[in-house]
Amino acid sequence: MDHLFSPEGFDDTGAGPLYVQLHRRIAEAIASGRLKPGDSLPAEREMAAMTGLSRVTVRKGVEALVASGQLVQRRGSGTFVAPKVEKLEQALSLLTSFTEDMRRRGLNSESRWLSRALHNPSPEEVMALGLAADERVARLERVRSSDGLPLAIERASLPQAILPEPERVTTSLYAELQARGLRPVRAVQRISAVNVTPRDAELLGVTAGVAGLRIERISYLPSGKVVEFTRSLYRGDAYDFAVELKLAPEGERKTE
Structure with missing residues (x-):
């Protein structure tokens, strides 16, 4: 690790800003296996002394790696190489539950329940579910994991x-x-990119502020009645969402 943070090589002005050079050096060490999941990095002050860079430069380089999910910072413990997460591809054309999806992949699914109870609905729930003013809602909140790794809230x-x-x-x-x-037999889903809040980051075991995927789903019965309004947060480093696109029938195509 001493060689990784040696001052040699940081004076090449053609290689970009110094914090980018540090970012690249650490990222390459992670990719090559020289830095392994769970390995700890020296403290910011120590890295600055070892590399000859300023603490501001070191901080910027490390923060970029934290934002990309390659490093994680734990308050009071330090900075560590993030666990390796195998990406899962999720087809958006299938209406399945998390449990069914994991079973289809041959993986175990687990739930850590945060709450299961009846509540008075919020205005958002009233609108999404089409509720009357005096109706209540069942709320289910849990962390979904596979083989011990938190994947979604x-x-x-x-x-x-x-x-x-x-x-x-x-x-x-x-x-x-x-x-x-x-x-439900059909659903409408909306996907948006978000930065994970500190509370959700703690639940998912990631660093606050990293990229996540928010999926909002409204599901319907055959009658057209809304049965479910779900807001899920997926780890951005664990999921790829895929959808199959087909050419429209010839009679529906428009040409410029």
């Missing part, structure tokens, strides 16, 4: 009439709805 809201006993959901929400004859 799922926050689902359903009308009380659909799920009167939310505590009955132990694994798959869709399995419980299927048993009640109320499984």
